[in-house]
Amino acid sequence: MQRLYPLGLGEACCRKGVLSPGPDDQRRVHIPIIGYLLTSKSGRRILVDTGIHRSHIEDPDRTWRGTDFAAELSPVMRVEDTVDYRLAQLGLRAADITDVVNTHLHFDHAGNNDAFPNATFHVQRAHHQAALDNPSFPNQYWRLPGLDYSLLDGEADLGDGVSVFPTPGHAPGHQSVAVRLDSGGHTVICGDAIYEEDNLRQDSWDGHADPERARTSAHDLLERARDLRATVLYGHDAAQWRAIRQAPNWYE
Numbered sequence: 578m579q580r581l582y583p584l585g586l587g588e589a590c591c592r593k594g595v596l597s598p599g600p601d602d603q604r605r606v607h608i609p610i611i612g613y614l615l616t617s618k619s620g621r622r623i624l625v626d627t628g629i630h631r632s633h634i635e636d637p638d639r640t641w642r643g644t645d646f647a648a649e650l651s652p653v654m655r656v657e658d659t660v661d662y663r664l665a666q667l668g669l670r671a672a673d674i675t676d677v678v679n680t681h682l683h684f685d686h687a688g689n690n691d692a693f694p695n696a697t698f699h700v701q702r703a704h705h706q707a708a709l710d711n712p713s714f715p716n717q718y719w720r721l722p723g724l725d726y727s728l729l730d731g732e733a734d735l736g737d738g739v740s741v742f743p744t745p746g747h748a749p750g751h752q753s754v755a756v757r758l759d760s761g762g763h764t765v766i767c768g769d770a771i772y773e774e775d776n777l778r779q780d781s782w783d784g785h786a787d788p789e790r791a792r793t794s795a796h797d798l799l800e801r802a803r804d805l806r807a808t809v810l811y812g813h814d815a816a817q818w819r820a821i822r823q824a825p826n827w828y829e
């Protein structure tokens with residue numbers, strides 16, 4: 578791909594222990610919600626993850642009100658954090674997106690799938706099956722008539738230097754994304770295979786559905802990234818997010 582734009586899609590205020598169980602469990606932290614736009618000279622416009630649904634600007638607890646999770650995490654979104662707004666800053670509309678890769682179908686990664694009727698959605702089949710009728714993956718944001726899902730069985734080349742590979746553990750059939758830029762540089766977009774540096778620093782994986790698989794997937798991912806000399810972009814790392822280029826800036 579020619580360019581990679583990290584898109585700021587808002588924040589969530591959550592208990593630190595949701596991400597990295599450890600000594601700091603009860604502290605409240607703000608974590609970034611992130612999407613990535615990849616653009617090619619050939620006209621591909623690939624969006625990796627779609628963020629939290631825009632209705633959470635008005636009603637932050639819309640999805641989890643009445644559940645135990647509402648006390649653990651609350652979205653914090655402004656109009657500028659909508660994926661439409663971020664694309665408009667780049668002169669694009671949602672209709673210009675040709676492909677969406679959902680690393681997985683949690684509400685902070687597939688919340689705005691409804692905005693992309695022209696896109697092909699790339700999701701692991703094992704994940705899609707696990708998410709059907711499962712309230713952990715609120716179906717109202719992604720299981721919609723008119724959305725075109727291409728279900729993948731393992732590692733897949735999506736063309737233009739983009740490939741996906743399974744990193745299960747955070748959720749069944751979770752996938753991460755490897756990007757080769759035209760300049761020759763590589764990037765690995767973790768999704769939630771690694772939430773933040775503290776998962777590695779504290780060897781802390783209990784915030785994932787299957788902690789042992791999550792640990793194995795994370796270390797496989799890091800080995801792949803080392804082989805490619807790739808930059809590794811974590812799922813919700815506030816310190817990393819502050820340090821990287823954010824759209825309208827880009828990597829190339």
Ligand SMILES: [Zn+2]
Pocket residue numbers: 683685686769812813
């Ligand atoms: Zn997430």
